[in-house]
Amino acid sequence: MTSTSVIMKDMEKRNLILRWVIALIVLGSLGFSGVVLYYLDPNKSSLYPFCVFHQLTGLYCPGCGCLRALHDLVHGDVGGAFRMNSLLIVSLPLMGYLVYQCHILPPERRKQINEVMSARAVWIIFWVILAFWILRNIPYYPLTLLAPH
Numbered sequence: 001m002t003s004t005s006v007i008m009k010d011m012e013k014r015n016l017i018l019r020w021v022i023a024l025i026v027l028g029s030l031g032f033s034g035v036v037l038y039y040l041d042p043n044k045s046s047l048y049p050f051c052v053f054h055q056l057t058g059l060y061c062p063g064c065g066c067l068r069a070l071h072d073l074v075h076g077d078v079g080g081a082f083r084m085n086s087l088l089i090v091s092l093p094l095m096g097y098l099v100y101q102c103h104i105l106p107p108e109r110r111k112q113i114n115e116v117m118s119a120r121a122v123w124i125i126f127w128v129i130l131a132f133w134i135l136r137n138i139p140y141y142p143l144t145l146l147a148p149h
């Protein structure tokens, strides 16, 4: 075995350990966030950040209701989560797919974000978010259903 192949094997081992450490940190952070969201209700706790856009304008941004939606989701209330931020709930499978393709797959099978999503798909997502932002602030039924309620 040459010294180069020994060095390469050592680097692969370090990369594997680093990947496991990163995975544990991410899973630990997600678990901790889930526990916090489970026990601290965003409707009642002042520990959560407030939406600056909503405070300044009285209008809802595309992210308004996300924490309450996630709180409902960790309690198994998918309907409640959907009422708080339907775009977040609808986009969770896509986000999971992207995380899986770009971060969870082994490095040799992992893809870059531009391999998974075309520029056109990114533009479509942008326009969907913008439309959601505008539509959830129009005070006429059924668009009022898009606002957190």
Ligand SMILES: [Zn+2]
Binding pocket: 051, 052, 053, 054, 060, 061, 062, 063, 064, 065
């Ligand atoms: Zn907001």
